[in-house]
Amino acid sequence: MKKVLSLVLAVMLLCAAMPFAMAEEEVTLNVWSFTNEFQGMIEKYFAPSHPNIKFNFTLYPTDGGEYTSHVDTLLAADATAEDAPDIFTLEAAFVKKYVNSDWTADLKDLGFTDDDFATCIPAMLQIGQNPEGVQKGLAWQSTPGALMYRADLAEKYLGVTTPEEFQEKVADWDAFLETAEELKEASDGACKMFCATGDIWNAYQYNRSQGWVVDGKLVIDDVLYDFLDLVKTAEEEDLYAKGMAWQEAWYAGMNGTNEIMCYLLPTWGLHYVLKPNCVPGADGSMSDEELQKLSDENGGTFGLWRMVAGPVGYSWGGTWVGANAAKVAAADDAKKAAIKEVIRFFTLDPDFLYTYAKDSGDFVSNNAVVDKIIEEGGTPNPFLGGQDHYSIFAQAANLANASTMTDYDEAMNKLWDDNVTQPYIKGEVDLDTAIANFKAAVSAQFEGIEVE
């Protein structure tokens, strides 16, 4: 009797448990990333609503290529290995390398359609595509760059009182140079238009119509010679502070020690670079009120900055999410659905992106969400004298054309600066020698790229 009863009970229990197991098959995903940011986001926003998806996180820093070397060796050895990533995050410096390779999955294989991407910010989509336009990576943030300028100096020297007027002054690079010359005359050389050639480069490279490498050949776009003319003129006529980004002189313009009119910075540059350096002695942990107070007492620049889209739309930085092609090909439907859900949730889900934007202040990658935030009154920023940075970044974000980005950009940009920009504008070598040195350096460092 007892036996029968226990059997009946066991069967009943089993029956009761079955439906749940059937509906919510548990899936474990390997997620690789280079900071714990993504892990934190999964734990905070994703895990509570998706209890059936479990995660194994693997973290490697990007310093010295550690992350990419681990990803590369593992994927080359056995991309379907147990510990190989299902999903991995990709930084701007190397995202192109992976979306151009066969290692990342075509997102359409996971069930995404073009309609899903309709409201994404174009530059962020472009960067996640291979040269054939196959979408392989998506981003939750967008990192458009804009031009920040000192409203007080603009009024004092140029008589400009509104951001709209200032935008006209820097509408393109010729206007930018003219304004720099006007500024020099009006301030008697005291106020410089910008601080470092690198500031200009970060934006100017987006004027190119071709990237560094096209069909395996090195391409020096004609626009780059215009860039050299611009910075050479600035060098010879003392129009800029001749500093370097991330160095003393660069920060001296931010905190008001020296008069520098413009900085070209992206979303994160506004919050994490310019603002925490707006007054000597400030640090990133201070609240707006504390910064304002310190700045007022010590002649800082809090509240004196305004933002405009600048001469060209550009993008600097960002993180993309991609899926391991081999693992996607080998996955069953439940796993595929889980991979899709993670990517969809973080990069396309309007509710998540809205919540995340509100929580973190980050600029997100979806125009629908961006528009909604702007409609609700945007993000009036006391650091920018109450200007709404969201609407300016939205303009800049949709102007940027990231089609020229290649997987070689980081190394190429460095070689260009070391071999061409600096030696040429400082008058150490003539232009032909500089270009020849650059080509030699490229041919030495890049195996298989044709240099004529």
Add this chain to the structure above:
Amino acid sequence: MQAGNTKPKKVTYDHYGYFFIAPFFIVFLIFQLYPIFFTFKTSVTDAVGWDKILNNSIIGFKNFQTLFTANDTSGLYWLSFGNTAIMWVCNFIPQIGFALILASWFTDQHLRLRAQGAFKVMIFMPNIITAATIGMLFFSLFSYPIAPINTLLQKLGILNTPFEYFRNVPTSRGIVSFIQWWMWYGNTMIIMIAGMNGINPSLFEAAMIDGCTSRQIFWKITLPLIKPIMLYNLITSLVGGLTMFDIPHLMTQGNPNNMTNTVARFIYQQGFTGTYNFNMASAGSVVLFGIIIICSMFINYLMKDHDAKPHR
């Protein structure tokens, strides 16, 4: 007495020695010898990129051919080699000079300097700080246009406008050499002092009784007797100098115009930037290895007392 006990068992502890040296040899085999062989192997393959670091094919001595014929890669390699040699010589001559003078002062029995320990510590101090820190420190000191050195020289009226040290070949090389000298002369000095203290004092006493001057003692007794130590210093400094990496890498990044690029930086650039040419990086390392061996043998030959025997 029983027969079994007539021969007492011989207990030896000799083999325990192996346990004590084992950790070194295990670490050495895994982290030194194996990578050296791996480098030799990689230098004859087509290993470009992380995905080919293990799955590559042997292509013979093509990489070495690249380094020894005129092309962009070899141009950069031998330019880097020249830079390294210049910066090494500029740091080594003052390094040995200062180390010798200081060591002879510290060991001089006439002088009997006070607070020797404090001086030695102060002179040795830069060697304790990591090169990375020092590289960053000097980069900040000599930056342009706003930095301590420029500000100081302008305040003193020596400069009218800030000077760009790292865009000028002699100054940027000079700063690299200066740092190498400053970091290492204390270390060389300590070794020299050890060498000088090892000389039998009776030789000095005999020389003094014979009426030698300090200078004569230094040139005729001290210097010949610390020759083996000099040899050691020369060779370790040569190896350290030719593999110079951290200071130029952190401070000048090879600028201006590759004129402070060193061989080790070339190897780094080949192996860890661009398309990750591990094969060329390895070939460059093997050639550097060969050059160091040849130079060491040459120095060894020069320093040997060739006429010691006939004089007897």
